[in-house]
Amino acid sequence: MKYVVMIYRSVGSTWTDEDQQALGRLMKLEGDLAASGELLSSEGLLPPEEGRIVQIRDGVQVVTDGPFGEAKEQLAGFFMVDVPDDDQAKAIAARVSAAAGDRVELRGTVI
Template identity: 75%
Template sequence: MKYVVMIFRSVDRVWTADDDAALDRLMRLEQELAESGELVSSEGLRPPEDGRIVQIRDGQQVVTDGPFGEAKEQLAGFFLVDTLDDQRAQEIAGRVSVAVADRVELRGTLISEGMPDELR
């Protein structure tokens, strides 16, 4: 089953040497997961001010430059993993959490698990 481990970051946080160390830990974990065959993809994301909202209004594409909203935290990166079970996904999420020294969010994907009837 596939899972997304989402990494968040405070929007006003300044990059420090601790972040360099966290990045090194994440890169080592990424390599380990690639070698085990569990890594599907992982990426860090550009800051919110580089983002855009793309939507269709009255049949026309409308693009709005970021940043968006008043959120104190923004999605900073993710790991997409394919594991045998939920327990292994939680173990990986725990390791990502340790690497970034902060909480992460873990979610299973719908397609790999099967779309629940209530979401159809």
């Protein structure tokens, strides 16, 4: 079954030495999961201010800068894994959380 492990980061925080160390741990974990055959994809994301909202309004594509949510944390990256069961997915999510040094969100895919 496929799962996405979403990594969150505080909005507006500056890049620190601790963040650099976390990135190194995440890159190592990425390599480990790729070697085990469990990793489908992983990416870091640009900050929210680099994002855009794209929607269709009255049949016309409208693109606006954003998102500018009120949340203190925003999605910073993800790991997409394919594992046999929920227990393995939770174990990987725990490893991502430990590497990132913060909480992560785990979701299974619909199909």
